[in-house]
Amino acid sequence: MTKVMQACECKCVRLISRLLKSYFMKLFKTIVLSQFLLLTIALIPFTSCNKSNDAPSAQHTIQGLWIGNISNANSSQFYALSIKPDGKVTFEGFTSGQEQFGAGTWTLVGTDFSANVTTLSGFQSNIGTQQTLTAKFDSKSGLLSEGKWLITSPSTGGTGTFSVTKVE
Numbered sequence: 001m002t003k004v005m006q007a008c009e010c011k012c013v014r015l016i017s018r019l020l021k022s023y024f025m026k027l028f029k030t031i032v033l034s035q036f037l038l039l040t041i042a043l044i045p046f047t048s049c050n051k052s053n054d055a056p057s058a059q060h061t062i063q064g065l066w067i068g069n070i071s072n073a074n075s076s077q078f079y080a081l082s083i084k085p086d087g088k089v090t091f092e093g094f095t096s097g098q099e100q101f102g103a104g105t106w107t108l109v110g111t112d113f114s115a116n117v118t119t120l121s122g123f124q125s126n127i128g129t130q131q132t133l134t135a136k137f138d139s140k141s142g143l144l145s146e147g148k149w150l151i152t153s154p155s156t157g158g159t160g161t162f163s164v165t166k167v168e
Helices: 004-048
Strands: 064-071 076-083 087-095 099-111 112-121 130-138 142-151 159-166
Touching: 004 076, 099 130, 112 159
Parallel strands: none
Antiparallel strands: 064 076, 064 159, 076 087, 087 099, 099 112, 112 130, 130 142, 142 159
């Protein structure tokens, strides 16, 4: 064999060797990457998100319609409060079969609800009567509890309780 043929053969062997090495490296990378991809996909169900109770619970608002009853030492009657987002409140109730209606303003400081209302219609002797309403509001449960009312003008000493449940 001549030196030229040997050199040509050597170059061909090196070229074939590089091509095979390149092919096998690409094949190896493809196999490794595809196995990694399959393993990743297989592990997704085991590492997916789970539900947690750490998320903040929904907060209830005090605004809306509340229905229940109002009581004094002698009787208990239907009572409804409509607490509006603009700081206004209206009430409706029945005393001795006579509808009573009034309006006023409310505030909520922490859990302390208070409202100052004036009777606008009903028994003539009650029109203009001013009352203070107080209660505790729990934004987590949405409950308004420990409701109390007090007539502030005219100062008759009238007092009692109310119990209402939010309906809207």
